[in-house]
Amino acid sequence: MSPDLRVRLSQVELVNPIMTAAGCAGTGRELARFVDLARIGAIVTKSVMLEPRAGRPAPRMAETPSGMLSAIGLQGPGVDVFLQRDLPWLLSRGGHTVVSIAGGSASEYAELARRLSEASGVGMIEVNLSCPNPASQGRDFTDEPAEAARVVHAVRSHARSDIPVFAKLAPDVPDLVGLATACVEARADGLSMINAVRGMAIDPVTLRPAVAGGMGGVSGPAIRPIAVGCVHRVHAALPEVPIIGMGGVRTGTDVLEFIAAGASSVAVGTVNFADPSACARILREFEEAVEGRGVARVGELVGAAHRPIGAALGG
Numbered sequence: 091m092s093p094d095l096r097v098r099l100s101q102v103e104l105v106n107p108i109m110t111a112a113g114c115a116g117t118g119r120e121l122a123r124f125v126d127l128a129r130i131g132a133i134v135t136k137s138v139m140l141e142p143r144a145g146r147p148a149p150r151m152a153e154t155p156s157g158m159l160s161a162i163g164l165q166g167p168g169v170d171v172f173l174q175r176d177l178p179w180l181l182s183r184g185g186h187t188v189v190s191i192a193g194g195s196a197s198e199y200a201e202l203a204r205r206l207s208e209a210s211g212v213g214m215i216e217v218n219l220s221c222p223n224p225a226s227q228g229r230d231f232t233d234e235p236a237e238a239a240r241v242v243h244a245v246r247s248h249a250r251s252d253i254p255v256f257a258k259l260a261p262d263v264p265d266l267v268g269l270a271t272a273c274v275e276a277r278a279d280g281l282s283m284i285n286a287v288r289g290m291a292i293d294p295v296t297l298r299p300a301v302a303g304g305m306g307g308v309s310g311p312a313i314r315p316i317a318v319g320c321v322h323r324v325h326a327a328l329p330e331v332p333i334i335g336m337g338g339v340r341t342g343t344d345v346l347e348f349i350a351a352g353a354s355s356v357a358v359g360t361v362n363f364a365d366p367s368a369c370a371r372i373l374r375e376f377e378e379a380v381e382g383r384g385v386a387r388v389g390e391l392v393g394a395a396h397r398p399i400g401a402a403l404g405g
Contacts, residue, residue, distance in 0.1 A: 135172070139198075143163070164221070189212050191216070207253060215253055217245050242257050266323060284316065321352050337359075342377070
């Protein structure tokens with residue numbers, strides 16, 4: 091008998107733990123030719139903001155060893171276009187929709203939560219906290235747990251009670267567990283981790299930064315050990331809090347690794363640019379890997395790496 095792949099993220103149940111990562115699948119249109127969006131657990135949208143945003147000037151992306159450096163600048167058409175055009179299209183494809191949101195203040199995040207709560211079909215809200223906070227000299231909200239908590243509290247206070255709110259955390263902060271705890275105390279229903287790691291690449295010809303603005307976010311396989319370690323640490327500290335793990339996932343075995351570290355669900359990101367059918371392939375590989383463990387439900391494997399030697403299920 092095939093294992094039960096259903097997972098629960100707060101009050102939401104997904105058919106399986108495979109999701110897209112925000113910013114790596116647009117609003118699903120790019121992948122729909124290659125993947126049945128209703129077959130994977132959820133589509134996480136590119137971060138939506140209140141107003142249209144042009145983003146940073148080119149160049150915005152650069153290849154790095156085992157990964158990619160990006161500095162897109164939260165480009166997008168704004169929440170009005172998302173609600174009128176993108177969300178209805180997504181719902182017509184039968185997929186579960188997680189909306190990533192971004193803003194420059196707690197009030198902007200709160201307004202986004204309110205607007206999304208008035209629409210039908212929003213399954214979850216993911217709060218992208220890796221955004222500059224103008225009130226704090228442009229430092230990201232993740233850099234200061236109190237500021238991150240203020241944003242999460244604003245979103246949770248303005249979102250419908252049946253829409254789970256997940257806080258997305260960056261790894262390069264002084265105290266990741268402290269940040270996670272602050273967000274949970276501010277009533278986040280769960281956590282997403284990790285966002286891209288800050289980094290830079292230098293063009294060897296011009297000897298200038300390879301992306302506009304200098305710094306960007308590193309993603310791809312190079313950051314997977316960092317991401318798995320972050321999930322493991324936070325799950326150890328907050329074992330009852332559901333986690334969406336992400337960072338360099340390429341195979342079904344990678345998904346299993348995140349789940350053993352403590353993730354309940356796993357998002358697939360950068361690999362979609364090279365292989366737009368990756369989510370479907372990874373789902374097949376993951377199902378085979380779980381079958382090989384001999385467990386009835388994928389939930390039995392969550393946090394397996396934290397159990398005493400010999401106590402991990404399967405294998």
